[in-house]
Amino acid sequence: MSLKCEHIVKTYSGRDVLQDVSVEFQPGKIYGLIGRNGAGKTTLLSILTAQNPASAGTVTLDGEKVWENRSALEKLCFSREISGSAESGISAMKVKEYLRIASTYYEHWDKALEKKLVDLFQLDVKKKIGKQSKGMLSMVTIILALCAKAPYTLLDEPVAGLDVVAREQFYKLLLDEYTATGRTFVISTHIIEEAAPLLEEIVILHEGKVLVEGNTQEFLDTMAYVSGRDADVDAATAGLEVHHTETVGRSKGVTVFLRPGQRINESYDVTVQPVSLQQAFVALCGEGEKHEA
Amino acid sequence: MVNYTSNEPPNRAADAAQIRKKGSAINERLTEQKSIYLQIGEMIETDILRGILLEEEQVPSTNELAKLYTINPATAAKGVGLLVDEGILYKRRGIGMFVAPGARDKILQKRRAAFAANHIAPLLAEARSLGITRDELLEMIGETEL
Amino acid sequence: MRRNLKFWTRYTWENAEIMLSLTALLGVLMLLGRTRPAWDVFAARVPYLLLMSGCFTLYLVNTSSHTLYIPLLIGMGETRRNILYGFLYYRLLAILTTLAACGLIWALIPGEISRQGLRHLPILLVAMLLLSALGSIAGTLTVRWKWVGLVALMIPSGIFGGVIGYTAVGDGTHLEKVLQVVTRLLTGTVWPLVLVTIVALAADGLLQHRVAMTQEAKI
Numbered sequence: 001m002s003l004k005c006e007h008i009v010k011t012y013s014g015r016d017v018l019q020d021v022s023v024e025f026q027p028g029k030i031y032g033l034i035g036r037n038g039a040g041k042t043t044l045l046s047i048l049t050a051q052n053p054a055s056a057g058t059v060t061l062d063g064e065k066v067w068e069n070r071s072a073l074e075k076l077c078f079s080r081e082i083s084g085s086a087e088s089g090i091s092a093m094k095v096k097e098y099l100r101i102a103s104t105y106y107e108h109w110d111k112a113l114e115k116k117l118v119d120l121f122q123l124d125v126k127k128k129i130g131k132q133s134k135g136m137l138s139m140v141t142i143i144l145a146l147c148a149k150a151p152y153t154l155l156d157e158p159v160a161g162l163d164v165v166a167r168e169q170f171y172k173l174l175l176d177e178y179t180a181t182g183r184t185f186v187i188s189t190h191i192i193e194e195a196a197p198l199l200e201e202i203v204i205l206h207e208g209k210v211l212v213e214g215n216t217q218e219f220l221d222t223m224a225y226v227s228g229r230d231a232d233v234d235a236a237t238a239g240l241e242v243h244h245t246e247t248v249g250r251s252k253g254v255t256v257f258l259r260p261g262q263r264i265n266e267s268y269d270v271t272v273q274p275v276s277l278q279q280a281f282v283a284l285c286g287e288g289e290k291h292e293a
Numbered sequence: 294m295v296n297y298t299s300n301e302p303p304n305r306a307a308d309a310a311q312i313r314k315k316g317s318a319i320n321e322r323l324t325e326q327k328s329i330y331l332q333i334g335e336m337i338e339t340d341i342l343r344g345i346l347l348e349e350e351q352v353p354s355t356n357e358l359a360k361l362y363t364i365n366p367a368t369a370a371k372g373v374g375l376l377v378d379e380g381i382l383y384k385r386r387g388i389g390m391f392v393a394p395g396a397r398d399k400i401l402q403k404r405r406a407a408f409a410a411n412h413i414a415p416l417l418a419e420a421r422s423l424g425i426t427r428d429e430l431l432e433m434i435g436e437t438e439l
Numbered sequence: 440m441r442r443n444l445k446f447w448t449r450y451t452w453e454n455a456e457i458m459l460s461l462t463a464l465l466g467v468l469m470l471l472g473r474t475r476p477a478w479d480v481f482a483a484r485v486p487y488l489l490l491m492s493g494c495f496t497l498y499l500v501n502t503s504s505h506t507l508y509i510p511l512l513i514g515m516g517e518t519r520r521n522i523l524y525g526f527l528y529y530r531l532l533a534i535l536t537t538l539a540a541c542g543l544i545w546a547l548i549p550g551e552i553s554r555q556g557l558r559h560l561p562i563l564l565v566a567m568l569l570l571s572a573l574g575s576i577a578g579t580l581t582v583r584w585k586w587v588g589l590v591a592l593m594i595p596s597g598i599f600g601g602v603i604g605y606t607a608v609g610d611g612t613h614l615e616k617v618l619q620v621v622t623r624l625l626t627g628t629v630w631p632l633v634l635v636t637i638v639a640l641a642a643d644g645l646l647q648h649r650v651a652m653t654q655e656a657k658i
Contacts, residue, residue: 030365051513051656070440073516080514082658089507090658104446105515150516171363179356179366197329197364217328217368274327 001062002026003152008057010043017043019208032199033188036285039205041188045154049078077150081157082137084129091130095140108149117143134161142170146177154186196277206285223280227253228270236268244283255283329364333372338400341392352390443517447525451532454500461492483552486541493537494570495599501574505582514656523647534567562625565636572639579646
């Protein structure tokens, strides 16, 4: 019982956007999909829901192939980011129309919730998509995702255009839905700091590959920030995988990734601090800032 | 049934508001320096210590805690689970989590046991860094009212 | 499939509104002409106006279906196969209801125009199927190569526009002339036309399938 992709490859004009990606999404959990721009997040979400074809690999839901399988697709909802750019035909469509089409196709569409959310976000549904602000379009994306009531709901950058108040509203709504229905959510986001406490599981995608997959807390328990006098820090972290070294004079700080059985040697005079998901992500994926010790 | 300290009907929102007035630990903010589930556990403990949550009284549900802090319910459940393992909370099937009899004493003992490691050790470390001698430190403590 | 057909049925009626307003416009232009035709003659000619606007909308709408609705519906979790079936259903529904309306009008109004119209219904069906297939091919090409699709759209649109304009400025005799040419063209080439239509429909189906299976749900 899960949404699973195996050995997914996606190539765009000779460039591998996804390289052998295998991930499994268990029912009843909130997943965070994080990665830098161009890491392949949107492509992966699209392939998981058969909205884009993969170049290779398979996607299955409860063991059944998802591609061209209506009964599997009915259990999935990937609410895409709406670009609303003038050249796409959808810019001339009213929000109302867009939601009506969604309500036609999604079997369990919640009309009452739709009305509630439109009021909450003060959305002008009679306005065309091309005339809506980025924030308004994010709200449309959120409304579709929540009202479709699909057992697996995937959201791509749902809070991208929202101000801090609307983002808080979204997190609360997400929790309301999640606690009420226990359905699975997969959320890609760049605002990691805010979303982190909501994410039971995380998948970090880096340059088209899965870098981390697992329980958020367990992942964070394998990372630590060690700081102090440079020689002490080096000694305490000898033999460990070190990321993101920062030095100021004799003072040094490093983020370490501990493999099973490894530990920091605390007999040296160093400070060991936990890292947040955002700090861990920057340490692992901030290639440009990586200094090898 | 559910035991609430106030005479009001068991209205969660009203109850939460009342807790807030009393300045409860549950309404403290989360910090980034510690795992969230540990903080959840500690906040409930602090409320029990301060008598904000009484023994045999129901504690907020996992979902309520999750919504209060905007955290994943699994994280809240882990924090609550920690206290259940320690015998501070216990589960009443189909109703929820309650403060166990003798919970306050347990927390007191636990925190006292950890007091040296959590509070004296950093104090001594700081004193060492500042060159404060043992006698000077004792004198300072002697001068401070408890 | 039920939800899919519901969408495409509504889509058909939405396009029928465009078609009917176009017909109304042509009708008004015809009535405002120099010599206003007699009412029964006018009424018997209305089906032709209906057919003209029908062909025009069918052809044009097919492009937006491919570039807008197909990716949109993929995004709503419908299978590509079902979307293509739905699209085919829409085309048949639009063609058959248009022809049924024409047939009904001709059956109700006596006269030579009506008799001829009724006789031509089968060939009109073939012609509409051909046009819808060509429109769909143009639309499918637009998904891949924007310019090919645009050119493929502009030529027939120009012809349609020209015919409609020519008809509108005349007094009804213009329409008569156009119809005579078209009728001669259609009735003189029945079997080649049927053959071409079958080929066009097959080509359209294959092309659509190929493109739809690799299409991405960008909106």
